[in-house]
Amino acid sequence: MKLGAFSISLNVKDIAASKDFYGKLGFEAFGGDEEQGWLMLRSGETVIGLFGGFLKANTLTFNPGWDQNAQNVDDFEDVRDIQKKLKAQGVEFFSEADESTTGPASFVVMDPDGNPILVDQHR
Numbered sequence: 001m002k003l004g005a006f007s008i009s010l011n012v013k014d015i016a017a018s019k020d021f022y023g024k025l026g027f028e029a030f031g032g033d034e035e036q037g038w039l040m041l042r043s044g045e046t047v048i049g050l051f052g053g054f055l056k057a058n059t060l061t062f063n064p065g066w067d068q069n070a071q072n073v074d075d076f077e078d079v080r081d082i083q084k085k086l087k088a089q090g091v092e093f094f095s096e097a098d099e100s101t102t103g104p105a106s107f108v109v110m111d112p113d114g115n116p117i118l119v120d121q122h123r
Helices: 014-023 079-088
Strands: 003-011 027-034 038-043 048-050 057-062 094-095 105-110 118-121
Touching: 014 038, 014 048, 079 094, 079 105, 079 118
Parallel strands: 003 048, 057 118
Antiparallel strands: 003 057, 027 038, 038 048, 094 105, 105 118
16 A cells, blocks of 8 residues: 655644744754644654644644655555555544545544544645
């Protein structure tokens, strides 16, 4: 299964304070909009998303169709195909992608410990 780019999406209380803290660890903003309450930070190949109030919990995030630099890749597995494979394996879904559509879509599953995993395709 090709899940795409990986990042951890953090539910933060104060995006400016979090940006400052992760900046001290070597992370730099490369996307998002601080005024809207979200930023994407990178240190080497490691990506962290900061989301002020958008998420209920810290979330493991995969983006089919993107590399670690949030650049489109040609060879990727569509989110709906990934969803079908997981369903066939008996994985339960918190939310599902509409399998009758194409393009951007997402689904959420929970791991055995209740950690949300978002598979979010942007194209």
